[in-house]
Amino acid sequence: MAVAGTAPGKGAYLCLTCGKDTVLNDKKENLPPCPHCNGTTFIKIG
Numbered sequence: 001m002a003v004a005g006t007a008p009g010k011g012a013y014l015c016l017t018c019g020k021d022t023v024l025n026d027k028k029e030n031l032p033p034c035p036h037c038n039g040t041t042f043i044k045i046g
């Protein structure tokens, strides 16, 4: 599981609350809160 505010690495993350995906393109990029529901927990899908 990945949490908003951390930098879990490059890849696609799926919001556990609403299912919207967020993509990080840099390993140093912080995962933002979900733009759709403001959720903060994600699973890595790619």
Ligand SMILES: [Zn+2]
Pocket: 015, 016, 017, 018, 019, 020, 034, 035, 036, 037, 038, 039
């Ligand atoms: Zn969401």
